[in-house]
Amino acid sequence: MDSTPDPHPSLRRILEGAGRPDLVELLGLQLSAPDLTSLLMAAMAARAERLAAPEVLRRYRTDRFSAPAEVPFRDLRRAEDGVIGATPASWTWVTLSPVAPLGTHSSVAGVHQNRVVTTTRSGDVAADPTNALALEAGRRRSAGEDVVRLASIQRVLRAQRFDAEAAYAHFTVFGLVTAGRSLEGHRFEREAVIEHLQIHLDGLQRLGADGIEVLLTDLTGGDGLGVIEDATTRWPAIEDVRIREDSERTEGRNYYEGVCFKVRATFGSRTFEIADGGVTDWTQRMLSDRHESLCISGAGLDRIALMLASRSDDAPA
Numbered sequence: 001m002d003s004t005p006d007p008h009p010s011l012r013r014i015l016e017g018a019g020r021p022d023l024v025e026l027l028g029l030q031l032s033a034p035d036l037t038s039l040l041m042a043a044m045a046a047r048a049e050r051l052a053a054p055e056v057l058r059r060y061r062t063d064r065f066s067a068p069a070e071v072p073f074r075d076l077r078r079a080e081d082g083v084i085g086a087t088p089a090s091w092t093w094v095t096l097s098p099v100a101p102l103g104t105h106s107s108v109a110g111v112h113q114n115r116v117v118t119t120t121r122s123g124d125v126a127a128d129p130t131n132a133l134a135l136e137a138g139r140r141r142s143a144g145e146d147v148v149r150l151a152s153i154q155r156v157l158r159a160q161r162f163d164a165e166a167a168y169a170h171f172t173v174f175g176l177v178t179a180g181r182s183l184e185g186h187r188f189e190r191e192a193v194i195e196h197l198q199i200h201l202d203g204l205q206r207l208g209a210d211g212i213e214v215l216l217t218d219l220t221g222g223d224g225l226g227v228i229e230d231a232t233t234r235w236p237a238i239e240d241v242r243i244r245e246d247s248e249r250t251e252g253r254n255y256y257e258g259v260c261f262k263v264r265a266t267f268g269s270r271t272f273e274i275a276d277g278g279v280t281d282w283t284q285r286m287l288s289d290r291h292e293s294l295c296i297s298g299a300g301l302d303r304i305a306l307m308l309a310s311r312s313d314d315a316p317a
Contacts, residue, residue, distance in 0.1 A: 011024070040120035065169050065170065070168065071305040072305065075306070076301060080153055082203045083200075083203040086199050086202035093152065098155075100126055101124070102124055103124070104132065105124055105128065108135065108286070109282070111127070115159050115160045117157050126154055127157060128173065128175070129174075129175030129298065130296040130298050133177040134177055134294060135286075137294065138179070149178050150177050152175050153301070157170045168302060171301075172301040173300060174203075174298065174301055177294060178192040178294070179292070179294045181293065186226060189227070189259070193227045193295055196297040200263050200299055201263070209265045211266035214244070215261060215262045216259065217246045218259055219260060227259045227261075231243050258279040261297075262276050272304075272306075273300075274304060275300075277296055280294050281294070
């Protein structure tokens with residue numbers, strides 16, 4: 001019995017029009033990567049040669065991937081400076097490339113390839129700095145480094161559409177990863193999650209957040225690796241910071257392992273979900289070692305910038 005999935009109607013139309021029902025298999029599997037790159041580059045060059053400047057301008061006006069950011073530059077820069085100042089000197093800052101190897105987001109993070117922008121040269125346009133940072137952490141761990149702490153700020157591009165407020169096609173993400181050896185009692189994971197949370201909290205407080213809420217979710221059905229207890233003990237009554245368990249969270253259950261978290265922040269009258277993170281098995285799979293552990297987190301700086309701009313607009317003259 002043929003188990004090949006039925007192609008999307010638009011793809012079926014293309015294949016039937018070309019008279020080649022095996023075209024996807026030919027391009028995706030039978031051609032070598034260099035040959036496919038050469039073919040796609042020639043095709044894109046032929047299309048580009050037919051485009052006049054007015055047509056490029058028209059495309060620029062309507063292309064959500066190409067449009068400038070909606071957030072004010074100076075407020076975005078303030079948000080970047082805030083999280084940079086909150087990151088301890090023990091962390092290594094990495095200036096990531098705007099592209100990653102093809103399959104980085106799908107093979108490392110399990111994100112469908114249709115949700116990222118793929119290049120003609122077998123690459124992915126960066127969609128999440130933690131994915132590329134995880135590759136770098138895996139490289140450093142395989143080279144013998146002990147605990148690896150990496151940070152980056154990167155403008156990323158995502159193909160899927162979102163209906164939520166301040167959900168843009170491209171935006172800036174502050175990413176953190178901590179890689180190392182899992183220790184007895186999940187001590188490494190517990191300390192890494194708390195360390196990530198501390199940085200996110202410090203950054204938001206430096207930027208003047210009026211309120212911060214940390215939501216912790218145990219994905220094991222147990223004690224969340226002890227992180228929930230650690231967090232409530234570490235930050236028992238910090239002014240304007242609320243820690244609570246979110247047992248109803250559904251997203252991320254095939255993405256994180258053990259424990260995950262969200263951070264929401266309020267500036268003036270606006271509240272946004274700012275950061276998301278948790279423990280993953282990415283370096284375990286990269287290095288084929290079940291004792292490897294990786295904690296990741298990312299914060300959307302455009303949302304902070306919007307709230308900073310909104311607060312400035314509301315301020316009395």
